[in-house]
Amino acid sequence: MVAIEVAEVGLRVRLYGLGSVYGKTIRDSRLAVLLVALLTAGLVSVAGAATSAAFATPEARRELAALATTLPALFQGFYGRPLALETLGGIIEWRYPVILFLIAPVWSIVALSATLASEARRGSLELVLVTPATRRRVALEKVGGHLTMVALIALVVAVATWFTGAAFATLPGDAISVQAAFAFGLLTGLLILVPGAIAFALAPLLGRGMAAGIAAALMVVAYLVNGFQSAISGVAVFTPLSWYTWVDDHIPLAGRYDWASLVPLALLAAVLLAVGVVAFDRRDVGSTVPFRSPHMPRSLVGLRGPISRSFSERLPVAMTWGIGIGLYALVLATSSQSLADAIHQNPVLDELMRNLFPTLDYASPGGVLQLVFLEFAFLVFGFAAVTIVAGWASDETSGRLELLLSTPRTRARWAIESGLGAYLSIVVLALVVAAGIAIGAVAVGGDAITPALGMLAPAVFTAALAGVGFAVGGLLRASWAAPAVAFVTLATFLIDLFVPALKLPDSLHELALSTHLGRPMVGEWDIPGMLLCLGIAAAGLAVGAWGMARRDLRS
Amino acid sequence: MTAAIQTEKLTKTYGAHRGIIDVELTVDEGEIFGFLGPNGAGKTTTIRTLLDLIRPTSGRALIFGIDTTADPVAVHRRVGYLPGEFALYDRLTGRQTIDYFANLRGGVDGAYQASLIERFDLDPTRRFKEYSKGNKQKVGLVIALQHRPHLLILDEPTSGLDPLMQQTFFELLRETAADGRTAFLSSHILSEAEKTCHRVAIIREGRLVMVDRVEALRDLAHHQVELRFSGPVPTSAFEALPGVSEVVSEDHVLRMRVSGAMTPIVQAAARYELLDFVSREPSLEETFLAQYSRGAGDGGDRGG
Numbered sequence: 001m002v003a004i005e006v007a008e009v010g011l012r013v014r015l016y017g018l019g020s021v022y023g024k025t026i027r028d029s030r031l032a033v034l035l036v037a038l039l040t041a042g043l044v045s046v047a048g049a050a051t052s053a054a055f056a057t058p059e060a061r062r063e064l065a066a067l068a069t070t071l072p073a074l075f076q077g078f079y080g081r082p083l084a085l086e087t088l089g090g091i092i093e094w095r096y097p098v099i100l101f102l103i104a105p106v107w108s109i110v111a112l113s114a115t116l117a118s119e120a121r122r123g124s125l126e127l128v129l130v131t132p133a134t135r136r137r138v139a140l141e142k143v144g145g146h147l148t149m150v151a152l153i154a155l156v157v158a159v160a161t162w163f164t165g166a167a168f169a170t171l172p173g174d175a176i177s178v179q180a181a182f183a184f185g186l187l188t189g190l191l192i193l194v195p196g197a198i199a200f201a202l203a204p205l206l207g208r209g210m211a212a213g214i215a216a217a218l219m220v221v222a223y224l225v226n227g228f229q230s231a232i233s234g235v236a237v238f239t240p241l242s243w244y245t246w247v248d249d250h251i252p253l254a255g256r257y258d259w260a261s262l263v264p265l266a267l268l269a270a271v272l273l274a275v276g277v278v279a280f281d282r283r284d285v286g287s288t289v290p291f292r293s294p295h296m297p298r299s300l301v302g303l304r305g306p307i308s309r310s311f312s313e314r315l316p317v318a319m320t321w322g323i324g325i326g327l328y329a330l331v332l333a334t335s336s337q338s339l340a341d342a343i344h345q346n347p348v349l350d351e352l353m354r355n356l357f358p359t360l361d362y363a364s365p366g367g368v369l370q371l372v373f374l375e376f377a378f379l380v381f382g383f384a385a386v387t388i389v390a391g392w393a394s395d396e397t398s399g400r401l402e403l404l405l406s407t408p409r410t411r412a413r414w415a416i417e418s419g420l421g422a423y424l425s426i427v428v429l430a431l432v433v434a435a436g437i438a439i440g441a442v443a444v445g446g447d448a449i450t451p452a453l454g455m456l457a458p459a460v461f462t463a464a465l466a467g468v469g470f471a472v473g474g475l476l477r478a479s480w481a482a483p484a485v486a487f488v489t490l491a492t493f494l495i496d497l498f499v500p501a502l503k504l505p506d507s508l509h510e511l512a513l514s515t516h517l518g519r520p521m522v523g524e525w526d527i528p529g530m531l532l533c534l535g536i537a538a539a540g541l542a543v544g545a546w547g548m549a550r551r552d553l554r555s
Numbered sequence: 556m557t558a559a560i561q562t563e564k565l566t567k568t569y570g571a572h573r574g575i576i577d578v579e580l581t582v583d584e585g586e587i588f589g590f591l592g593p594n595g596a597g598k599t600t601t602i603r604t605l606l607d608l609i610r611p612t613s614g615r616a617l618i619f620g621i622d623t624t625a626d627p628v629a630v631h632r633r634v635g636y637l638p639g640e641f642a643l644y645d646r647l648t649g650r651q652t653i654d655y656f657a658n659l660r661g662g663v664d665g666a667y668q669a670s671l672i673e674r675f676d677l678d679p680t681r682r683f684k685e686y687s688k689g690n691k692q693k694v695g696l697v698i699a700l701q702h703r704p705h706l707l708i709l710d711e712p713t714s715g716l717d718p719l720m721q722q723t724f725f726e727l728l729r730e731t732a733a734d735g736r737t738a739f740l741s742s743h744i745l746s747e748a749e750k751t752c753h754r755v756a757i758i759r760e761g762r763l764v765m766v767d768r769v770e771a772l773r774d775l776a777h778h779q780v781e782l783r784f785s786g787p788v789p790t791s792a793f794e795a796l797p798g799v800s801e802v803v804s805e806d807h808v809l810r811m812r813v814s815g816a817m818t819p820i821v822q823a824a825a826r827y828e829l830l831d832f833v834s835r836e837p838s839l840e841e842t843f844l845a846q847y848s849r850g851a852g853d854g855g856d857r858g859g
Contacts, residue, residue: 296646301647301651303651304658305659306659398641399642400642400643400644402608402638403638403641403643403698406631406636407656408659408660
């Protein structure tokens with residue numbers, strides 16, 4: 001009898017590497033986790049630096065606190081609770097929660113929705129499941145890997161927060177204790193985990209795309225419900241369902257701790273993850289609940305050529321973004337009167353607003369949208385551009401471009417026509433949002449045309465971003481197109497957020513394309529800026545077509 | 556007559572990685588031409604270069620005399636293509652997908668399109684994402700065939716098809732050739748090529764090893780000879796014979812590979828008590844493996 005020598009799998013590769021499902025999960029997510037950790041830790045550090053530069057004296061801090069506490073609730077929706085604004089930590093946690101609590105979780109949604117569902121779809125999961133490991137164990141190892149990475153991000157945030165307090169403290173009370181930094185890191189980790197856990201629970205039932213979409217939508221709604229509960233009537237009813245409300249009293253950087261509130265948050269994540277594991281264990285691999293989306297009318301299916309096909313493919317995404325953003329804009333527009341009343345009732349604030357915005361009618365729907373919506377619109381329109389450009393790139397990354405280009409059509413023509421189809425979808429996105437604004441404005445008897453026309457600015461901004469994507473995708477490779485758009489979107493947002501706060505030169509601020517678009521919601525147009533965006537869009541498409549004609553296809 | 560496909564020292568490299576090297580190939584009009592090779596040999600790279608989906612590092616490819624990089628649109632007008640792997644539009648039905656490609660080409664005969672759908676027994680009302688692998692392949696085949704192209708370039712065309720549908724596909728191929736049209740298909744399933752192709756080429760590690768008629772290719776193979784004796788026989792009695800190689804002894808049985816005449820083997824075997832003599836004609840697969848195991852430079856006719 002021949003003895004078979006079986007090599008032992010080392011502990012190191014079981015923990016990180018190809019020795020186990022857990023190790024491979026860690027290994028596969030290292031780059032994404034590095035980016036999220038850098039983003040979150042970098043944000044906390046830059047926010048600390050910006051705060052200590054902009055509010056270096058006790059008087060400046062007191063003025064900020066006065067302003068923050070008198071601002072109408074509508075303005076505060078995206079901010080945290082204004083507590084301990086005389087300290088560095090209090091300002092950071094009040095001013096910058098969006099990126100930490102709303103953007104960083106996107107990684108968790110993408111990762112946890114895909115970890116089993118994507119592998120099931122491409123077939124690799126079946127090979128994993130025929131190894132001597134139970135389904136439950138495979139799912140648990142995947143979850144374990146993700147939890148480890150979330151814990152790592154939380155630790156990085158905690159260390160960065162403590163470091164920020166140590167490095168940028170300018171006034172007494174600015175130092176951030178280890179306990180506060182740890183509590184903040186833990187909160188960040190849990191808020192990153194929960195939306196991902198929702199996606200994980202839904203993915204075995206609905207598939208990756210729908211699970212991720214629902215989780216992202218629930219996250220945004222939960223955030224808005226918490227932020228706007230006192231600003232918009234009727235919203236408060238839903239606050240018990242928002243996990244952001246559960247931890248509303250846990251503001252560690254402002255010195256307020258509510259450790260108990262973290263327990264339900266952790267329990268929610270644990271239950272959702274367990275649901276996902278059990279659903280995966282019990283259901284057929286890769287089998288999702290039959291969900292038949294309605295067939296598109298034949299006139300919209302777009303079978304005539306690449307323009308109509310590209311437009312048709314991007315249309316559902318554009319409509320989804322448009323409806324979501326449009327509903328939010330509608331609610332803001334209808335709240336303009338209550339905002340005006342709140343400001344007029346506070347003489348100090350009334351004077352402050354008149355001094356800050358002498359030519360802006362902040363009681364009109366357009367004025368409100370200019371103040372509280374446009375910056376957000378640029379960010380979310382940018383994310384919409386990411387998804388639209390990713391769809392455009394999928395022709396090549398999925399391999400169907402080979403078939404398309406085997407028809408009698410030049411590559412340049414295909415690139416231009418499919419790009420034009422994507423631009424048309426951006427027009428639809430802007431039109432849907434404009435419709436939401438117009439309905440809201442009409443509902444309160446305000447001017448509907450001016451703010452609705454204002455959507456031209458985000459539309460040309462989005463087209464410019466897409467143009468950058470087309471240029472990168474055409475010139476270099478299709479799979480880089482969407483990441484390039486995401487990079488420019490985030491860079492624009494961060495430049496707009498931090499450059500003024502850090503008192504950096506205006507020339508740096510002007511790198512953000514959004515600074516060149518005037519105040520479109522109140523009819524003040526920056527025509528050269530608009531033309532610049534259109535020029536980038538056109539040039540991007542032309543460069544992409546030129547590049548596409550010269551390089552090898554990749555699939 | 557202009558060749559349907561002609562390549563001249565066609566080379567494609569990916570940085571330090573080999574793609575294809577100095578591929579010289581001629582496929583005549585009206586031929587069904589098999590392009591054989593194991594995974595990673597360079598079949599798909601060659602096909603993608605023929606279609607200008609990737610550009611040659613050096614050399615050139617001509618389709619009906621047209622340089623593929625100079626006028627790819629003119630080439631594509633005359634070609635029907637099926638990629639080895641592809642994904643189409645998840646939300647479109649099979650019918651819509653086929654119609655879309657018909658619209659991109661123009662001039663597709665609706666009746667012929669319908670007949671293809673019927674012959675492939677494809678339900679065109681289902682969405683592409685709902686199709687099985689085989690049905691997706693059928694959609695791809697209809698797209699490739701529906702405009703009656705002068706040249707079909709098909710990468711692993713029977714992948715995922717059941718035997719009945721494979722038969723339908725081979726019938727269509729034969730009809731294509733009967734119309735005077737050309738088919739170039741890559742495969743690693745040699746029995747397919749054996750049944751349908753007029754000529755085959757074997758590619759190995761990016762280089763063309765052989766191009767010849769199917770029958771000629773088989774003739775080149777070494778026969779497998781098995782001799783059963785009543786008692787032990789030394790292998791040395793056969794090893795030195797002309798055309799004999801790989802002599803293996805097991806109990807009283809000798810196995811060897813023989814090329815050329817059998818007379819010396821028979822004469823040597825007659826010196827012992829021979830119980831049985833089996834000489835097996837090689838399949839194309841064995842020929843392929845034999846060619847594959849030989850050095851690239853040992854191959855036969857190049858350039859067909």
